[in-house]
Amino acid sequence: MTAKIGVSLPAATFTVFGPDGPAPLTSEDLFKGKTVALFAVPGAFTPTCSAKHLPGFKAEVAAFRAKGVDTIACVSVNDVFVMKAWGADQGVGDDILMLADGNGDFTRAMGLELDGSRFGMGLRSQRYSLLARDGVIVELNVEAGGEFRVSSAEYMLAQI
Numbered sequence: 001m002t003a004k005i006g007v008s009l010p011a012a013t014f015t016v017f018g019p020d021g022p023a024p025l026t027s028e029d030l031f032k033g034k035t036v037a038l039f040a041v042p043g044a045f046t047p048t049c050s051a052k053h054l055p056g057f058k059a060e061v062a063a064f065r066a067k068g069v070d071t072i073a074c075v076s077v078n079d080v081f082v083m084k085a086w087g088a089d090q091g092v093g094d095d096i097l098m099l100a101d102g103n104g105d106f107t108r109a110m111g112l113e114l115d116g117s118r119f120g121m122g123l124r125s126q127r128y129s130l131l132a133r134d135g136v137i138v139e140l141n142v143e144a145g146g147e148f149r150v151s152s153a154e155y156m157l158a159q160i
Contacts, residue, residue, distance in 0.1 A: 002111040003128075003142075009135050010109035014075065014099040017084040025099070027106065031135035034070040038099075039129040039151055040107070042114060043121060044078045044086035048148050053127070054090050056153040061095045064153075067160040069131075073097040077104045077124050101125070112142065129156050 003009075012027045030036065039057060041049040057064075057072055064072055072095065076083060080100040087098040099106075107113050107125040114124045129151040131139040139159045141150040149155065 003130070003137060003140055005137050005140055007137055009132055009137065010106065012101070012106035012109055014101055014106065015080040016097065016099060017080050022080045028135070030071065030073065030097075030099075031132050033134055035068055036071045036073060036132045037064055037069045037129070037156060038073045038075060038132065039153075039156075040075045040112065040125040040127065042076070042124045042127055044076050044082050045089070048127075049076075050086070050090065052148055053151065054086075054092070054096070057096060058090065058092055060153040060157060063157055064160075067157065069160070071097055073099050075099040075101050075106065075125065077101050077107055127151050129153075131156060131160065 009027055009031055014025045015022050016025045039053065041053050043049060054074060061072060074096055078100055079102045083098040083100045101107050104113060104123045112126045112128060114126045127143040129141045130137050141155060143151050
Protein backbone atom coordinates (compact mmCIF):
# COMPACT_ATOMS: atom_id res chain seq x y z
CA MET A 1 0.00 0.00 0.00
CA THR A 2 1.04 3.53 -0.60
CA ALA A 3 -0.58 5.87 1.88
CA LYS A 4 -2.70 8.55 0.25
CA ILE A 5 -5.82 10.58 0.92
CA GLY A 6 -9.02 8.54 0.61
CA VAL A 7 -7.34 5.22 1.42
CA SER A 8 -8.16 3.12 4.49
CA LEU A 9 -5.35 2.67 6.95
CA PRO A 10 -3.78 -0.81 6.97
CA ALA A 11 -4.51 -3.44 9.57
CA ALA A 12 -1.69 -3.59 12.09
CA THR A 13 -1.07 -4.13 15.77
CA PHE A 14 0.82 -1.57 17.79
CA THR A 15 2.10 -2.01 21.33
CA VAL A 16 1.19 0.53 24.00
CA PHE A 17 2.16 0.65 27.66
CA GLY A 18 -0.97 0.23 29.76
CA PRO A 19 -1.60 -0.06 33.49
CA ASP A 20 -0.58 -3.72 33.43
CA GLY A 21 2.44 -3.27 31.15
CA PRO A 22 2.80 -3.73 27.39
CA ALA A 23 -0.48 -4.37 25.58
CA PRO A 24 -1.50 -4.78 21.94
CA LEU A 25 -3.66 -2.15 20.24
CA THR A 26 -5.02 -2.89 16.78
CA SER A 27 -5.37 -0.22 14.16
CA GLU A 28 -9.08 -1.06 14.04
CA ASP A 29 -9.45 -0.30 17.76
CA LEU A 30 -7.45 2.89 17.36
CA PHE A 31 -9.22 4.33 14.30
CA LYS A 32 -12.75 2.86 14.06
CA GLY A 33 -15.42 5.49 14.59
CA LYS A 34 -12.90 8.15 15.63
CA THR A 35 -11.09 11.17 14.29
CA VAL A 36 -7.38 10.60 14.89
CA ALA A 37 -4.41 12.89 14.38
CA LEU A 38 -1.41 10.62 14.01
CA PHE A 39 2.16 11.69 13.50
CA ALA A 40 5.16 9.50 12.82
CA VAL A 41 8.75 10.18 13.75
CA PRO A 42 11.99 8.50 12.68
CA GLY A 43 12.95 7.82 16.30
CA ALA A 44 12.15 8.55 19.90
CA PHE A 45 14.67 10.79 21.65
CA THR A 46 16.11 12.02 18.34
CA PRO A 47 16.78 15.77 18.09
CA THR A 48 13.96 17.12 15.87
CA CYS A 49 11.46 14.62 17.21
CA SER A 50 12.17 15.60 20.83
CA ALA A 51 12.71 19.32 20.37
CA LYS A 52 9.93 20.12 17.89
CA HIS A 53 7.64 17.37 16.63
CA LEU A 54 6.27 15.78 19.82
CA PRO A 55 6.33 19.05 21.83
CA GLY A 56 4.37 20.78 19.04
CA PHE A 57 1.53 18.28 19.28
CA LYS A 58 1.65 18.37 23.09
CA ALA A 59 1.29 22.15 23.04
CA GLU A 60 -1.74 21.99 20.74
CA VAL A 61 -3.77 19.22 22.42
CA ALA A 62 -6.61 21.60 23.37
CA ALA A 63 -6.76 23.02 19.84
CA PHE A 64 -7.00 19.52 18.34
CA ARG A 65 -9.76 18.56 20.79
CA ALA A 66 -11.64 21.79 19.97
CA LYS A 67 -11.57 20.78 16.29
CA GLY A 68 -13.10 17.36 17.02
CA VAL A 69 -10.00 15.17 17.20
CA ASP A 70 -10.66 12.24 19.52
CA THR A 71 -7.12 10.87 19.73
CA ILE A 72 -3.66 12.25 19.10
CA ALA A 73 -1.14 9.47 18.54
CA CYS A 74 2.60 9.34 17.95
CA VAL A 75 4.07 6.30 16.19
CA SER A 76 7.69 5.29 15.84
CA VAL A 77 9.63 2.17 14.93
CA ASN A 78 10.80 1.79 18.52
CA ASP A 79 9.93 -0.70 21.24
CA VAL A 80 7.17 -0.03 23.76
CA PHE A 81 9.62 0.62 26.60
CA VAL A 82 11.40 3.34 24.62
CA MET A 83 8.07 4.92 23.67
CA LYS A 84 6.94 4.83 27.31
CA ALA A 85 10.19 6.44 28.49
CA TRP A 86 10.06 9.09 25.76
CA GLY A 87 6.45 9.95 26.60
CA ALA A 88 7.39 10.27 30.28
CA ASP A 89 10.43 12.39 29.42
CA GLN A 90 8.24 14.71 27.33
CA GLY A 91 5.44 14.79 29.92
CA VAL A 92 2.69 13.79 27.48
CA GLY A 93 0.62 11.89 30.07
CA ASP A 94 -2.64 10.70 28.56
CA ASP A 95 -2.78 13.53 26.03
CA ILE A 96 -0.83 11.69 23.33
CA LEU A 97 -1.01 7.96 22.73
CA MET A 98 2.53 6.63 22.30
CA LEU A 99 2.43 3.80 19.75
CA ALA A 100 5.31 1.36 19.37
CA ASP A 101 5.62 -0.09 15.87
CA GLY A 102 8.55 -2.18 17.03
CA ASN A 103 8.92 -4.34 13.94
CA GLY A 104 7.86 -1.61 11.53
CA ASP A 105 4.80 -3.55 10.35
CA PHE A 106 2.49 -0.52 10.22
CA THR A 107 5.22 1.62 8.70
CA ARG A 108 5.87 -0.90 5.91
CA ALA A 109 2.14 -1.36 5.30
CA MET A 110 1.84 2.42 4.90
CA GLY A 111 4.69 2.40 2.38
CA LEU A 112 6.45 5.07 4.45
CA GLU A 113 9.57 3.28 5.61
CA LEU A 114 12.95 4.98 5.76
CA ASP A 115 16.28 3.17 5.59
CA GLY A 116 18.34 4.67 8.38
CA SER A 117 21.10 2.06 8.12
CA ARG A 118 23.59 4.72 7.09
CA PHE A 119 23.13 6.19 10.59
CA GLY A 120 23.00 2.85 12.44
CA MET A 121 19.22 3.10 12.86
CA GLY A 122 17.96 0.37 10.51
CA LEU A 123 14.38 0.53 9.24
CA ARG A 124 12.53 3.58 10.51
CA SER A 125 9.50 5.63 9.57
CA GLN A 126 9.53 8.70 7.44
CA ARG A 127 8.37 11.82 9.26
CA TYR A 128 4.71 12.51 8.50
CA SER A 129 1.36 13.41 9.97
CA LEU A 130 -2.12 12.34 8.98
CA LEU A 131 -5.70 12.92 9.94
CA ALA A 132 -7.99 9.91 9.73
CA ARG A 133 -11.74 9.70 10.13
CA ASP A 134 -13.11 6.23 10.82
CA GLY A 135 -9.88 4.68 9.53
CA VAL A 136 -9.71 6.62 6.24
CA ILE A 137 -6.92 9.10 5.56
CA VAL A 138 -8.36 12.59 4.97
CA GLU A 139 -5.09 14.55 5.26
CA LEU A 140 -1.54 13.27 4.73
CA ASN A 141 1.62 15.33 5.13
CA VAL A 142 4.88 13.52 4.34
CA GLU A 143 8.10 15.44 4.86
CA ALA A 144 10.89 15.60 2.32
CA GLY A 145 14.10 14.08 3.67
CA GLY A 146 15.60 16.06 6.53
CA GLU A 147 12.75 18.58 6.71
CA PHE A 148 10.27 19.43 9.44
CA ARG A 149 7.47 21.60 8.13
CA VAL A 150 4.34 19.91 6.80
CA SER A 151 4.08 17.27 9.53
CA SER A 152 3.93 19.82 12.35
CA ALA A 153 0.95 20.24 14.64
CA GLU A 154 0.43 23.82 13.43
CA TYR A 155 0.34 22.75 9.80
CA MET A 156 -2.21 20.01 10.53
CA LEU A 157 -4.40 22.31 12.62
CA ALA A 158 -4.65 24.66 9.68
CA GLN A 159 -5.99 21.74 7.58
CA ILE A 160 -8.80 20.80 9.93
